[in-house]
């Protein structure tokens with residue numbers, strides 16, 4: 001391989017974060033993200049508002065990523081962008097921008113699957129970070145995704161389990177909404193869970209076969225439970241908030257760990273790499289650590305900025321595809337339901 005420096009720009013716009021990053025070979029030079037605050041007052045992402053905000057943010061975010069990386073756009077070798085899955089209006093902004101820029105610079109365009117990128121984020125070169133070895137299980141847990149993926153090579157992956165309704169982050173956020181917490185509620189539930197009793201209240205775990213997940217019934221169970229308790233004591237939530245949060249968190253983590261146990265048993269793969277915003281959760285991190293001792297797992301948790309939606313993960317996939325001359329056609333289209 002030549003010792004030439006390969007510079008790739010990655011662009012991510014699948015949901016409510018407009019992000020751009022520059023990677024040189026496997027190392028991230030810049031990782032810029034503009035998160036959209038506008039959705040907080042609605043308690044969830046409003047697609048129409050998201051695409052408008054991407055439109056406003058994309059040029060300054062890309063300019064900043066190049067500036068922070070200390071390179072000119074003329075030095076770029078390729079542009080990688082998120083093709084899907086995600087919100088169509090959001091994806092179109094990043095796709096159109098990436099196409100125009102690649103066309104203007106006369107360099108290759110590389111389409112990236114957002115879900116593959118969450119998993120391949122583990123291959124970003126970071127001092128002190130040990131990359132997973134193949135085969136491993138990737139578990140992507142966020143506000144938009146809940147998947148277990150068998151990963152045999154960079155581009156040889158298979159989804160072996162996923163949610164049939166809500167994502168795990170939604171279970172946090174919707175439970176938070178019922179409790180009157182702000183959006184997104186995951187971080188606050190996590191914080192309060194540490195102060196409460198995880199066994200104070202019981203929520204039944206959903207019965208979904210195999211490696212699939214379901215969280216919509218869980219949210220309803222929380223709703224009915226709270227409605228019932230508040231009827232008897234209007235101050236129930238404020239008086240017991242930490243215990244409620246701890247019990248919610250305990251149940252959710254139990255669901256995730258049960259499925260991981262089953263997945264490691266079925267595949268006989270004990271290396272587990274997690275990604276997505278919920279991987280910030282202190283309880284899941286502890287449960288994975290415990291799994292190392294109890295079940296002989298080896299677990300990988302990347303730096304937080306590479307685990308929530310970001311463009312560094314798009315850039316690393318861009319680099320891996322660049323090495324394989326795997327480029328997109330100029331008529332490539334955004335795909336809201338793109339599969340792994």
Ligand code: KG4
Pocket residue numbers: 015141142143144145168169170172173184185186187190276277278279280281282307308309
């Ligand atoms: O990956 P991400 O930033 O965006 C996508 O949804 O794709 O994930 C955001 C999700 C939200 O649902 C948020 O509540 C959840 O991650 N989250 C957490 C924690 N930090 C973020 N959930 C539980 N515990 C946390 N500490």
Ligand code: ZN
Pocket residue numbers: 114118142144145276308309
């Ligand atoms: Zn994501």
